[in-house]
Each structure stands twice: as structure tokens, then as C-alpha cells.
Amino acid sequence: MERPFLLVAHSARMLAQSLARAGWPAVALDRFADLDTRSACRAWYRVPERDGRFDPQALEEKLSLALAECRPQAWVYGSGMEALPELIAKFSERCPLFGNGAQVVRICTDPRAFFPWLDRLGIPYPEVSWTAPAAASGWLVKRGGEGGRGVSVYRGENGDGYYQRRLAGAVYTLAFLAGMGQVWWHGFNTLYQADYNTRFPFLFAGAINRADLSREVAGQVIGYARRLSRALDLRGLHGLDFMLDNGVPKVLELNPRPGAALGIWDTAWPEGLLAAQVRVCRGEPVAGFLPVPVKGFKIVFAPQAVQIPAAWRWPSWCADRTPPETMVPAGAPVCSVNASGRTVAEVEAQLAAREAWVIKQLWKEKKCNRLGSA
Template structure:
């Protein structure tokens, strides 16, 4: 989908996160002018935005003071409608919403987020609504075998560790223990407003082990088909939670599916990266991008029509650096020209081993075909890393 032409006085929207590229591109499709705040400043993020602010606070981390200062600066933009949070903003949103003079927050009311993000409140609510979930504890279990520790203000799987990793060490604040369960790791993307919710589809979550972290998020594939009985139960759980808490806008629900046994894990109270799957698989269903639907739900309490079934599937996967590297001009240019690459790093950027290089995004007619296309693109970009060094040689190797 191409961005809509900007009107002379199109309003601004601010998007912020560890990476703001997905939100910036979706907002640009809606014809909005974009100010992006993130830690990477990737080339396609900057292309989709009129302004970019660095809010990095160290390797892959957000600096809360820089974030607040950047939001304060954007408050003076002409026609600004507000700001939207992405991944990594979980620890900051409630505090930012209480600071006078910052732009309006376009998302969940603070109390609605707290109802599903504060572990003791959330799991008590699930029990009251008879929604299944893995057993949880708020004090160290007698034995750590088979238990995980999760931080409620984390994201991307970096907030999940084996309980045994802590030993006698102090458990972080906002953490809880959860029984490790088998099953497929899935998610449902939904839009909520005025106590109602519309589920947009289901996706399979891709994870990998990285160091002591067993479930680092690496991407997703969707939309996927699930048995009607499972679909009905997930829909019912999301409807009950939305009615009870007042969730607003785009959210996602992470859950496990073991056979037909469904257990809810968490609610992410922000636009999820799986938005990209639905915009890619069904571009005609969302001609102005899904962020426009998020804003519509927040502004007017309106939900989009139920999406029609699509014959297409999409997949996205983060490619992590196999070794330390400095991004060459030729590598960056080749990735920017490649329609299957997103989050394209700036030339000269230094990337450590294990850090994200870019995101691969593919479209195909089946989940198996998506997996094959992701594997092929992964191999291509790895080869590009090894061959794109000198400008003349890189042009020959990487021309597409």
C-alpha cells in the first residue's frame, strides 16, 4: 500500500517506540504527517516521517527523559492530533499521560491498561471471568523447575526468563511467576471501543532462544486459520475483557493453544507488530492502514467492519546480526531497494552480534509458502551482509 497524498494542511500524529517504522508507515497511508520517535532512526522510518527524534538510552533501550522531551517538542506541531505508543513504551505511558503540556495520548485509558497489565489485577479478572490461563504465583515457588518469571512492563520476549535463572537473587519489580506450558504461541489482533471489540485475525508467533532468554520474539505469520470452537472461545474472552475494562483502539491478546486447550497469557495494550501482517495480506481491506482504525476507535468509538477472508498470508521475521558489523552504504541501499526488507539501517551504523539488522516481510498464498519465502529472504540478506562492502563490488553483487 502506498501512502495517501498529503493534503496541504494534513494533521500531524506522533508515533513512538523502540522502532516506530511500522506505525509511521501505517500513519502515512492514512494521509497523516508523521513525527517518529525511536531508538534506530531507520531509513524507511525517516522516509515515512517528516520529523524523527532519537529517544535511545543505550543499546536497544529507551531513555525516558529524552522521550518526554521529544514529546514536549512535538506538542507545538501544527494540527497535532496526539501520540501513539508502540513496543517498548510499556514502562512510560502512565507517567507520560500525567505530565501537563504533552500531546494527547491516542490509546487506552490508563486505568484500562492497568486492569490488564498489573498482574494481580489481571489474573484475578481472568479468574472472575472464567478465562483459562497458566497457573501464576506472586512469590517464589518452592521449586523453580517448570516456572517462568515475567516482567509485566516488558515486551518482545525479553521480559521472560526461567525462574531458575534468579536463584536467591531479588525478583524484579512488576514481576510474577507463571507455569511453563506446552502449546503453540499465538496472538489475536483486535480493536476495542465503548465496551465492544472486533477481532481482526490470528497469527502464529515466532520465537527463538537467545542466551538465557527462552522466548525472544522474532516475528509472526498470519492470518492463520483456527478451529471454529477455539475462535469462538478467544472471541468471547476478548469481548468479556473489553467490556469489563474499557479497552480502546488496537490491542493484541497472546495465548497458547495445546490441541484445543486455550490458555490466555497477556494483553498488549498498544498497536501490535502483527498489524503489518493484515495490512500486507489484505491491503484492499485496509486501504488507509490499520492505524486509521485505531484513531477512529479512540476518537469516535467506532469499530471497523469485519474483514473478509483473504487468500493471502504474510510473514515477518527479524534478522539478527550473525557477527558485529558496520552497515555499508551498499548494504543499506540494497535493503532499501528490496521490497521484502523493512527497518533498513542507516549507512555507518554499528550493529553488535545478536542485535537486529532488519525485518523481513513476505506475502504468499499459504503458511508453508510464507515460511519458505522467509527462509529464502533470510539467506539472501545474510549473503548481502557478507558481500556488500566496497561500493563497486557491492553494486554488482546486490543489484536487484
Template sequence: MSADRAEAEETPAGDLLIATFSGRSIAASARRARYRPLVADLFADNDLRDVAADLRIVRGDFVDGFDGGDLLSALEDLARGRDPVGVLCGPGFEDRPELLDAIAERWRLLGNTGDTVRRLKDPRSFAALCAGLGIAHPEIRMEPPAGGAASEWLVKRVGAAGGLHIGFLGTREPAPDRYYQRHVEGARRSALFVAANGKARILGFSEQWPSPSETEPFRYGGACGPIALDPATSAAVERAIRGIAAELPALVGLGSADFIVPDEGEPWLLEINPRPGATMDVFERDGTPALVAVHLDACEGRLPEAPLRPDGVRAAGFAYCDVDTVTIGAVDWPSFVSDRPVPGTTIRRGEPLFTLKADGASADDAITLFAARLSQMKTMIEEPEI
């Protein structure tokens, strides 16, 4: 047992239910905040088992989401005989706000309500919100643009995350849950923030990159931070996030704002993700507050006075399976790999293999090391020696 976990067991802050696609990063942060994590997720990876006080695997996948009934049953099972402080939800609810409503009927919801998620993840509602606040947001349409070049428009699924659902015009069939957004060029940037009572604090900025496949050109690859933005861009991003928090005073806890920063002009706000997300692996560091503690403080109306200031820069991202199938054997995982599949797990083409991290003195150093480690680990897993 790690020192952090032993200390958490001795002086627990309480039982914390966690519901998310992959629970390891939130559970590890909860341990740092001295909570006992009770986790319902899709994978129950080996290193989640190291930090969770209890866990349940939920039926579902990254594309279609949770089986809602199975998720609620898993949470009820985890809560039985315990008195959890509430439920903290990570990725997996952007297109399922009704699941947040159902959770809130049973336990205290430590994060954003279904109504807040609907307001932010419905494309028409979000576009209207940005327009009313004077925030640059790419044009959207609910019907296929007539006569538009394929490279000018993206097809997206309402409430989806991770970039798997995004393609260029003509590469996805029209559907009731799809919409169209004008494609804008520029650097991908994201702001990690925390909100409460109509206010928001930016905790740090990161740069992001895709890990494209033949059919998923915008699939999320990873992020690196903290990074500095130029003063004008930083100020514009901060105005946008604070404006949205003021307009939506129910917005609470950790969230991220994804932007495209063009060579000239205002940054384009693409979306707000109103929950802890993938950049927890970038910003959760020794020597800084546990992000779960920052989130739960916000749920009590308390915001930090300053951004996070971790030592050095970290790149963190996903490795995806690029062969038809891989069955995980007994792997001697290095410490920079997380979300380690249990031996015997079969992973199919396009599914995530694991998460890895790399630290450096600069973003370039961290990203270079990340790329080298990614190549090394994918070769080891996908091309094992016989």
C-alpha cells in the first residue's frame, strides 16, 4: 500500500462515489484528498484496483456510453452499507444528462446538474450563449450545409467527447443527433478551470493534439501543460470562461474550455466540458492541491486564490490499438504508463490501450519524450516477441 493510500485509510474524509468512463485519475486524486474512492467505470484497470476502496464494472463503451440501468445499479451496490458524501461524475454524461438527473435523485451530485450540462452541450443553446456574450464560436447548422466544401465543415454528434465522433462533411451520415460546425484553423489549446457561484478561476493552460485514424481524424491524442499563452489570448480566454460562469451561476467544479487559437484574431471557443477530464493527468502533481479537493471545495462555494504551479511540464495522452486485436499478457508496466489493462483483456482496433505520461523542462521536451515512449510501448504491446 502506498504512503498516500495508508494515510487516507487512517484519516479518511469519507466515502466518495465516482462514476466515469475510466476512473483511475479521479480515484487517485480522491486518495490524495483523503477520500475512499468507490468507483463505477467501464474498465476496472489494474492501477484503478490499486487505489479504489471498491469498484464495479459497468456495461457500455466509449462510443455508445454507459448502460444507464447498470450504472445506477453499480452505484447502489457500492453505496450499500456506506454513507457516501456524494457522487462525482467524470466523462460519460455529456450526452446523457438524464443519468445525472437520476443520480441526483438518489445521492448528492458533486458537480454539474443535468440542466447545466444540457445548456452547455446542446449546440444551439451553446451557440446562443456565446453569441450573447460576444464570444467567438464557429458557426453551426443543424442541417447539412448545401454546396459547402467538405474541408469547410465538420460533422459532430451532440454531447459526444473525445473527438471520435468528428469528421469532415460527407464522412458521416445525417442523423437527429448530429450537427455541423464550420471548420476553423489554428492551434489547439485548453483551459482547466474551476467554477462556483457565478465565478471561475483558470488553473492552467495546455496544448492538445489529435491521434488520427483513417476514419477518425480528430480523435483525442493528448495534452501538455502548463503552458503560457500570449497576454491577449490569455485575457480573451479568461473573459470567455468568466462570462459563461457569470451567465450560468450553477456551473460548478472542475471543467475545461477547448479553444482554437488562430494566427490572428480572437480565439474560437469550441466547447465547455463541465466535469473533470483528461487533463487531470497533466495537472495532478505532487506539491499541488489534489484536483478532487479543488473540485469538492468549489461544490462548497470555495475557489482557489491562484492557478496551479506544478514543477516542469507534463505531456499525457492515450495510446490506441492499431492492430485488429491485442490480448494483454503479463506486462512489466513502467511507471509512466497508467490505465493498465488486466491480463487477459482483449483490445480491438481503435480502442484505447493505456495512458502514458512524460515530463520535461519545456513542452517540446515533454512531447518529444511522450512520442518516444508511445512508440516504445505500442511496439511492446502490439508486436510482442514470440
């Protein structure tokens, strides 16, 4: 029996499904152990969380258990591990890593290291301040954390983190595959953010695999990715977040691992993009990338606490499906909804309708359950 790949991420579902396209077995460690992840993996381990992140001690214990029980041939990490470079370094000594090592992760997650790198490479970014600005408007406070969790509007408070000029407009990501000093594939996304949550007003809420960018702007951003790839010896799939400032693309951050938009681009390579990452990390060139139709997804957050009914049936266009009888607290993800079509407008209309349907039906079920138990 072929030894599996070990996947570690807050949500390992997209990684596992991508590997399955190549026919490669997977073992997953993540926070949710949703139905999709379970069905795509040979084995799965649910890791407890602490304040919406991995509990480091529990993660280390689960990683050691998975290495002993499943004997993976290699491992790949996704979201959540960038906050734990020490664990990346530690477990890369025990199991081969297909992705960026701890040193690259430290650079990408430490603003005092990352922005000087951008300066050296001539890559622009919104103005940064390490001390609280005198003006209370026009700035963001950034305290770290993936998916916009550590970002808030600056209101004159002092605290940890750093400060960055707030730009107006859409947030974009260049998803790209790097290795051996070059960029092998790329695709542009427009990101969705959830603004209902006062604690996390810039929470990542989904993406669509199209972006309204000029050819000149797109070329500049691809150039940024190439410079970073050569300078940092990047390996694998990445996400380069940026915004436009008077027509100039300015970088917000570099995510040094596969991002949540993997699923809307995965058919760009016949075996799936994670297989392409593995091959590039082995030093093998990859070619034969394919066009991808307009695709998008949105994360559905619970407007109020809800328990998934025992007999609940998820529609086929749902993913990250929470197991039956799970209690989902207010503000937590319930699932994601997916759509594809010919145009951006068509896909976004489908996403809005499907998100509304899930919320309406779950709330209807909740009311019915409450009435039935009265």
C-alpha cells in the first residue's frame, strides 16, 4: 500500500481533494474534520483549537501520533502553520516537507523582516508605521493571524502589532506556483471579506478566480512574484495579496503556502495543483496547464449559534460540510458554497443565492426543532 501524504491546515479539505485528483492517499490534521475532508482521506485527526488557532501542544501531539500510525512519505502544510515556524522546522527533520521551510515562513510572517525584503526588491507596499500614528484615521492595526483575523481599523489606541495605511477598493491575490527560482503557473483572484463581525471586520470570506486588472498591472504583480521567488527560493503554491493605490499594485502580504483559493484553480493542472507543488519541490518541471472557467466560493458564517440537524442533507454545491449534530457558535463557519459559470456576475449571483438558502434553511430547522421540543 502506498504511503500517504500528511496534510496539516486549519482546513485540510482542499489539499486532500487536490491530492485525490492525482490518486495519492492523504492523512489530514485540521481543526474541523468536516465530512468532505474525511471522505477524501485515508485517515484524519481533529486538532483542538485555542482562540481560533491550533493549540500548539495538541498539534504537536497529533503530528507525532500521525507520523507513528500512518508513516507518511512526506508532509504539506496549509493555513495555520505559518504561525508555528518552530513546529515546521521540528517536523521537517522527521518527515520530508514539500513546501517552504521555517526560515521563509519567518520572513513572510515577521513584518520587520518582510517589508525590508520588499524594499530591497523594489516592490511597493502601503506605508507602514511601527509606532501609533498621530492621526487616528486612515490607518489599520495589524496584529498577525491568517484570513484577516488580526486586522482592525485604527482608532487611536496603543497596542501590539504594527500600523499600515488603509487603501480603498478591492483586495486581490495572485495565486502562483514557484520552485527552482521561477514561477510555473499563476492565477488572479478577487477576495471577499465578511464585515458583519465587529471583532474581525476584514475576515476572509471567499474568492472568485477573476480580477478586473489591466494587463500592465497584472504584469507588474507577476513580476513581483518572480522577484520574490528568486530571492527567497520559494517552493510550492503561494498567495500574494495586494491592492491598487492610484493604479499601482501594492503588496499587503505573501502567504507562503497553498491558500483557500486552491479549489477554484485546481483543475488548472490535470493531476491537481498540489501534485504540481510536490513535483516542483522534487525538482521536476511541470507544464501543460489548462484554462479554468469562472469559479467562486463563499464561506457561510453562522449569524447565530445553530446545531446541524441529524437528518440534514447538504446540497451538492456545499463544501466544508459540518458533521450532523455539531453545535456551531455564532460567527463560526458552517460550510462554504460553490458556483461556476460563464461570467463573474452569474457566479456571484449563484453564490449570494446559495449562501442565503443555507442560512434560511438552517434557521428554519432550528426554529422547528425548538418548537418541537417545547
